[in-house]
Amino acid sequence: MLIAQITDMHVVAEGELAMGSVDAAAALTAAVDRLNGFSPQPDIVVITGDLTDGGQADQYRNLRRLLAPMKAPFIVLPGNHDDRAAMREAFADHAYLPQSGPFLHSVIEDHPLRIVTLDTVDPGSSGGRLCADRLAWLDAALAAAPDRPTLLALHHPPFDTGIGFMDRIGLEGSDGLAAVVSRHPQVERVICGHVHRPVQVRFAGTLASIAPSTAHQIPLTLDPDQPDAWLREPAGMCLFLWTGQQLVGHTLYIGEFGDLTLY
Ligand SMILES: [Fe+2]
Numbered sequence: 001m002l003i004a005q006i007t008d009m010h011v012v013a014e015g016e017l018a019m020g021s022v023d024a025a026a027a028l029t030a031a032v033d034r035l036n037g038f039s040p041q042p043d044i045v046v047i048t049g050d051l052t053d054g055g056q057a058d059q060y061r062n063l064r065r066l067l068a069p070m071k072a073p074f075i076v077l078p079g080n081h082d083d084r085a086a087m088r089e090a091f092a093d094h095a096y097l098p099q100s101g102p103f104l105h106s107v108i109e110d111h112p113l114r115i116v117t118l119d120t121v122d123p124g125s126s127g128g129r130l131c132a133d134r135l136a137w138l139d140a141a142l143a144a145a146p147d148r149p150t151l152l153a154l155h156h157p158p159f160d161t162g163i164g165f166m167d168r169i170g171l172e173g174s175d176g177l178a179a180v181v182s183r184h185p186q187v188e189r190v191i192c193g194h195v196h197r198p199v200q201v202r203f204a205g206t207l208a209s210i211a212p213s214t215a216h217q218i219p220l221t222l223d224p225d226q227p228d229a230w231l232r233e234p235a236g237m238c239l240f241l242w243t244g245q246q247l248v249g250h251t252l253y254i255g256e257f258g259d260l261t262l263y
């Protein structure tokens with residue numbers, strides 16, 4: 001089984017640029033083309049939040065238009081730039097998304113690897129939050145299938161990256177998440193977005209990783225006082241190959257970099 005993770009597309013309305021400078025639509029189209037040309041095709045694409053830049057209906061309309069050519073099926077979860085109500089409306093045909101209740105969590109049972117998505121959004125805040133209700137939901141969702149290897153997906157990483165300005169808008173409640181995950185050793189990996197660059201760490205007895213954005217990236221700086229910054233490093237996505245025994249993680253860059261000719 002092959003799972004693709006794309007994240008942080010920050011799509012705006014048709015014809016507009018994200019932050020006045022980033023052509024997020026062209027970037028997402030390039031990501032979709034890259035995936036459509038990949039063989040084998042992913043069984044599922046998990047989209048880990050910040051789907052749009054402002055959570056508005058016209059941005060979700062543009063997102064649906066841009067995702068329509070993607071051959072592989074996909075699932076979505078929200079990030080801090082998303083709006084739950086607008087997302088529910090835009091993805092009303094996505095039956096795994098709850099149509100009521102406060103959170104957009106989901107469980108996808110259709111594949112050899114079970115996928116659980118967790119909503120970390122704290123409306124009005126760039127950081128995320130896992131309250132007792134959300135942790136209890138996750139604990140029960142994982143307890144329902146202890147023998148099924150599981151991928152857990154959420155927007156805000158439950159760990160500090162050393163990148164000060166992103167850690168300051170991190171996840172409140174990550175200790176609670178670690179406590180839940182450590183009780184469920186079937187969790188093969190925790191995948192996240194939000195940080196716009198690839199990062200990996202050991203977390204609660206499993207692995208946790210962040211995928212690069214399909215659009216703009218943040219510079220790697222480990223200076224805690226560095227102010228916010230963005231750059232045009234290569235966009236990318238992650239691919240996870242489930243062999244039946246192991247989940248192998250890859251980073252796939254998007255763009256034309258040229259083949260190496262050896263003499
Ligand atoms: Fe983002």
Ligand SMILES: [Fe+2]
Nearest residue numbers: 050079080194
């Ligand atoms: Fe984010």
